[in-house]
Amino acid sequence: MALLEVENLVARYGRITALDGIALTVEQGEIVTLIGANGAGKTTTLRTISGLVRPAAGTIRFDGRDISKLAPNDIVRAGISHSPEGRHVFPRMTVRENLELGAYTRTAKSEIAEDTEQVLGIFPRLRERYEQKAGTMSGGEQQMLAIARAMMSRPRLLLLDEPSLGLSPILVQTIFGVIRDINARGTTVLLIEQNARQALAVAARGYVLEVGRIAHSGAAAELSASEAVRAAYLGGAA
Template sequence: MGATPEAPAVEPGPEGPGSAKPVLQVEGIHTYYGAIEALKGISLDVYEGEIVTLIGSNGAGKTTTLRSISGIVPPRTGKIVYQGRDITGLAGHTVAGMGIAHSPEGRRIFPRMTVLENLEMGAFTRRDQAAIRSDIDRVYEMFPRLKEREKQRAGTMSGGEQQMLAMGRALMAEPTLLLLDEPSLGLAPVIVDKIYEIIREINQQGVTILLVEQNANYALDVSARGYVLETGTVALTDKSASLRTDERVKAAYLGT
């Protein structure tokens, strides 16, 4: 969907793959909701072709980090750089038009619109009608259930179907960077397994992914690297395989 088809050949380390430049650099951002400081100097990097995950408890700042990157809640201080360009404080529609798509927590589909209309809304920054139609067909190939429900109102679908729609809608923006917020929230395990199969497929098609996930087992299994957030700060970062064996992570987030 407008992304390069091949993942990088360099194996990412804790600081990213080799000497390559990050697709996304978040540098010491402080984000507020009114007088409440939600992010207290978050810094992270995401490299081309990676899946990077943010894990942490409720209130740690994971969702706010994604909302800051996508322009929904701009940081008060700090810097966000995407593909070498400072995007700090840009409006959400401008950020989306640059290639960052956000699939939000709680799906936030348009319930009274049909599946097809929701997908068309995902392409609101585009004017290439033939390519839009082609990408809708690709979304239907990835999520056959959406094709079956094409004319159905989105609000009448199951939670799993709505999550598929939220992800499909985000892909309609032709992202090079996809922000996924809690894709497994409230779903049955069999549906979560399917969602994560699709996340892998999206990444293999060349889309870089920054993933927020409450279920750390799924997140660390699918990602190359991870950041552990605690009360608005980065408490720990490493390769996902190393985080899985870290005693602090195991005790706090993996249920062991």
């Protein structure tokens, strides 16, 4: 049984259909990526999985349990953590407070302290900025904080929406290294990226979204080699 199973997922904003019957699975321990153009429905897919958007139809099963009607806060408790598009750090709170909120659903103080040490080890920059307000930090630092904060709930499945958006090429490399690292420690990852080449390099499998439907899917290497995907998302013939 897959960790995450999405079937026939439909989501609408008013009269606009954003997701028109999506099916995807994520196995325990995998990195899976969703690629596609702006407006294809990538972000909506993640927002529906984490409960911020109510599905109009379809099921979302996490660890065998239907979570499609749960509130976002209950979905976090079930073991899914979402680092949203646009970072959404709490601007008037410090790095420390943001990380504490990431662990909001947890109570074991010693484990939280351990995980705080771990994410500060992954992102040394956050240790330097520990008592600084998140809103005063650079975009790259905020992105690191958003990922670190999402890890603080000790999720079984981590949803990452455009973690490399707006970052310098060096930072992009760092972030993808971190994603590999997080995955190696046992967290399953569902990743959205504009940077399809990088995403397919780090992922085991991928799905290509086109206007609310899955157009292609398969092993990352196959997608990278596919003519149709190369032409549309990898900047033509390489």
